[in-house]
Amino acid sequence: MKKNKSILTMFIALVILITGCNDEFLTREPEGQFGQPSLQTPEGVRSLLIGAYAMIDGSGLDGTADWNVTVENWAFNLASDDALKGTDAGDQPEQSFIEAYDFQAFNGHINNRWRSLFKGVARTNDVITSANAIEGLGDAEKAQIIAEARFLRGIFHMEARKMWRMPPYIGDDVFDINDVNSTLVPNDREIWPLIEADFEAAIAVLPDTQSDVGRPTSWAAKAFLAKSKMYQGWNEDGSANTAKLQEAKPLLEDILNNGPFSLVADFEDNFLVATRNNSESIFEIQYAVSSAADQASSRGMGLAHPYTDPWGCCGFYQVSQNLVNAYQTEDGLPLLDTFDANDVSPDTNADGTSVVTTTLDPRLDHTVGRPGILYKGFKIYQTDFVRDLSYAGPFFSKKHVAEPEGFGIGGWGNLTANNYRYMRLGMVILWLAEVEVEIGSLERARELVNLIRERASNPDSWVPRTIQGSDRNDFTVVDGEAAANYEISQYSTPWTDQATARKAVRFETRLEFAMEGHRFWDLVRWGIAAETLNAYIASESQHRQYMAGKSFTKGKHEYFPIPTQAIDRSFKEGVPTLTQDPAY
Structure with a gap:
């Protein structure tokens, strides 16, 4: 594969020169x-x-x-409601403590x-x-x-x-x-x-x-400045710090209206090796396919790959039932209050396809590996992707995993050329929607959320239906058919209630950026971590028994x-x- 020109690929010789054999411990x-x-x-x-x-x-x-x-x-x-440690109970116990708010x-x-x-x-x-x-x-x-x-x-x-x-x-x-x-x-x-x-x-x-590629622009600096203000935009009690949100607004509007960025047509393009550094990207962490001479790869995500071939390690960073349930829709819209009342089943039919017939947001199957659905073009996902089904359940994370063309080496390292989209335009749009809600511009907030939902509704980007062949690695893509009963629509009714609008924007933020490493801190900055996560524990512990008895303490567990x-x-x-x- 042709490598991107990346500042990180120049690092290996330098790290030997600078760090040598120094042992900080x-x-x-x-x-x-x-x-x-x-x-x-x-x-x-x-x-x-x-x-x-x-x-x-x-x-x-x-x-x-x-x-x-x-x-x-x-x-x-x-520590969020999106992710489970995964793998098995005895692996990396320090992560189990983090998951349990210990x-x-x-x-x-x-x-x-x-x-x-x-x-x-x-x-x-x-x-x-x-x-x-x-x-x-x-x-x-x-x-x-x-x-x-x-x-x-x-x-x-x-x-x-x-x-x-x-x-x-x-x-x-x-x-x-x-x-x-x-x-x-x-x-x-x-x-x-x-x-x-x-x-x-x-x-x-x-x-x-x-x-x-990989060096920041003034636009990237503006986006991170806006992010710093958004993180100060709420007080610990959950009330809005409107002064900080007002400071963020012109930065966000400048990026959206004047910056050289646009939403890509296909949601999945934000997570593919083949579409790195696209029109939506504001700042990416650059990686390259691993080889003996080039280790500028996503080593930190090495454990967070399926346990089956071709990765072979290690089964960390699985997906909660709660998150999967959040992608259910009714008339194409999310179930803001009742999404967790019914579970999206992981079961499959005799032919290996998913039994789920309820309507789903198509972003689910770009975010989560679930039984019966094609996984990044490698094979149809089944429960052999997970290390211990009885421990952390049947669902696995997906966005960070490279498609076959971008996969580097096998083994535990699982080093890939899949960049991390650290800052992208979708974030700017939904932050601006948050601001508009808090200052009372509910209709503008609805327009911004609908930009994100309109992109997700593009049927050309939906995961296709596949038929399992006789070999576990063999499958056939059915042209013109979607993998699930996808239904997503825009908010057509004007928003008149601020609390409902706020809930809709936050829910959209979860759907759009799930498993990208932001959810826990979103809950903290909004001041709703305790109520959200304790409700999550009560629900998820019905599926993952090891979570029973855990709790999040308000005023403590927001920070480490x-x-x-x-x-x-x-x-x-x-x-x-x-x-x-x-x-x-």
Whole structure:
């Protein structure tokens, strides 16, 4: 396969140069400290920037597993109502604790996510301080390098702020590569304004287009700035912070009305290798087909593949019955209040086809692997895709898996060329719909939601009906027939009730972005995590017995505890610089 020109594919040689054999677990080096001499030449600074990009996906972080730190955040999205840990009960018990809201400060997944984000922060600061210190960079290139580094620094801190109630912000003003104490910054302030400042600085310098795929544009910086404001758009009690939403609105409108983006006609094009970097994409994490010489691949998603051939590992990141049920429709519209009253059956007929005859949103079968439905062009999905049917049920995740043409190697790594669509136009549209609801423009919100639903209604994009052959890998596609009784329509009746409109927009957000690593944090930012997730536990535990007795505690489980290791390593003059979240 022809590889995209990607900044991540240049990372392997650099990680050897920068990280060497350093073992962070055996040193007192504080988190956020880069720990190796900077490369004080123009080419060295450019290489340092590439290394900072690589930390978006946690690449090159020694002493950890890739799935702890991947940008898709799937191991932490297990705390949502979309996903189950999957595999079997004994595999990766730390994920079982996350799924059960037993968040512990010594959990390795939580610790490693902290390490990866603040390693990324350190690299961006090293880029900025080095670019300012050396000679040989032209003014324009220096400004561009610093703007890209600030964009990345904003992302790292944003991801940290999503995870923790009060993480520190570490800027280049306190960063000194020669002073191990320079990054011991207290977590005693709200960091959202500093995150916004990084994105604003990036907007002022970054170009509208980039020649290198994977580098951010001013449009990407605007989108992430808008996202930071959307995450501040609700108070913890669920009431709207309309001032922040009003700040987000012009950014979102500018991207939608003036940006070079458009919704692709086929919903699935957002999840195929063949359609990476399409017209809907604002910022993608670039991956390439794996080979012995090229490991710039989605390693962090390696465990989250079906247990059957051709993947062979490992069965993590299965799908809840609750999410599958959410795709049921009546007269083409979602069942906002009653979707979970009846289950979408996983059973199949004698010929292997699904028994389900109720009407369904067609996005279901681009999001979820379910029995009797073609799975990414590999084979018809059956329950042999899952590792332990009695433990985590019959459904599996699908969006991140590459189609056959984009599949790299077999084995546990399952490295693929399927990019992660970190920011796409659909997000901008539904964020704008959220804003319009809260400021009272309900009809504009309905129009925006209908843009998303109109795209999903394109029959050319629906999964086709297939007939199983005599061999498990053999199937025939039936031309002109859909795999299920798909029915989806637009909201034709004017919206006059704000509460109903709000519910419709949030429900659409779940349907559109399910299993992409956003759901848990959407529930948190809306202030509805406790009520939603406790209702989910009551329902899902009827199918997954291991969930019985679990609960989500309001005011605590919206955020994770600061890792014990980070606090222990933050001591300065006998006093820890970092303080634990009072909820823990």
